Amino acid sequence: xxxxxxxxxxxxxxxxxxxxxxxxxxxxxxxxxxxxxxxxxxxxxxxxxxxxxxxxxxxxxxxxxxxxxxxxxxxxxxxxxxxxxxxxxxxxxxxxxxxxxxxxxxxxxxxx
Amino acid sequence: xxxxxxxxxxxxxxxxxxxxxxxxxxxxxxxxxxxxxxxxxxxxxxxxxxxxxxxxxxxxxxxxxxxxxxxxxxxxxxxxxxxxxxxxxxxxxxxxxxxxxxxxxxxxxxxxx
Numbered sequence: 014x015x016x017x018x019x020x021x022x023x024x025x026x027x028x029x030x031x032x033x034x035x036x037x038x039x040x041x042x043x044x045x046x047x048x049x050x051x052x053x054x055x056x057x058x059x060x061x062x063x064x065x066x067x068x069x070x071x072x073x074x075x076x077x078x079x080x081x082x083x084x085x086x087x088x089x090x091x092x093x094x095x096x097x098x099x100x101x102x103x104x105x106x107x108x109x110x111x112x113x114x115x116x117x118x119x120x121x122x123x124x125x
Numbered sequence: 126x127x128x129x130x131x132x133x134x135x136x137x138x139x140x141x142x143x144x145x146x147x148x149x150x151x152x153x154x155x156x157x158x159x160x161x162x163x164x165x166x167x168x169x170x171x172x173x174x175x176x177x178x179x180x181x182x183x184x185x186x187x188x189x190x191x192x193x194x195x196x197x198x199x200x201x202x203x204x205x206x207x208x209x210x211x212x213x214x215x216x217x218x219x220x221x222x223x224x225x226x227x228x229x230x231x232x233x234x235x236x237x238x
Contacts, residue, residue, distance in 0.1 A: 044224075055229045055230060055231050055232045056169075056227075056229045061226050101169070103227075112171070115168045
């Protein structure tokens with residue numbers, strides 16, 4: 014059974030600081046996705062990582078994938094309040110791109 | 126462009142009542158379709174997915190069922206709701222190219238009383 018674990022589960026940080034969210038998964042996969050969820054809202058796609066060593070950046074967020082270590086990171090640079098949300102990683106279960114298993118989420122709170 | 130519609134947005138139903146949630150996708154053909162459930166403050170649990178009309182795979186045995194009567198329509202149903210069915214239900218679709226992300230609907234918040 015594929016397990017996807019995120020840590021930390023909750024992160025409170027000051028504006029302007031940097032931090033990294035980690036996503037570990039238990040089986041071989043070359044596809045990993047990051048999503049953002051605002052309170053009471055649906056999920057919004059942030060990044061699609063499709064190969065070992067893939068790195069994607071959008072604004073203050075940067076995601077990377079190490080398939081050998083079965084690890085993805087979401088790095089936050091100079092956090093701002095607008096980044097407060099819950100972030101989920103999801104791993105393709107069968108490496109065919111059509112079945113995703115989600116991590117438990119990391120709730121990020123950025124304080125002014 | 127593709128859009129996904131999910132309704133209703135909120136629903137309060139008594140225990141033992143039936144359920145029908147509907148999801149439609151526009152602007153694409155033969156999408157993979159999914160139903161996820163999110164309990165309060167928790168991650169997402171895959172309930173059902175479909176790769177084509179009439180093709181439904183269930184991930185979690187329970188009192189819920191799904192149907193895909195048309196290419197871009199996905200329905201989640203129950204004959205008798207349980208308290209434990211409360212949660213945030215999300216419909217999602219994915220292109221067949223397998224290099225694209227899941228696109229989620231706005232969700233239905235179901236409260237079973």
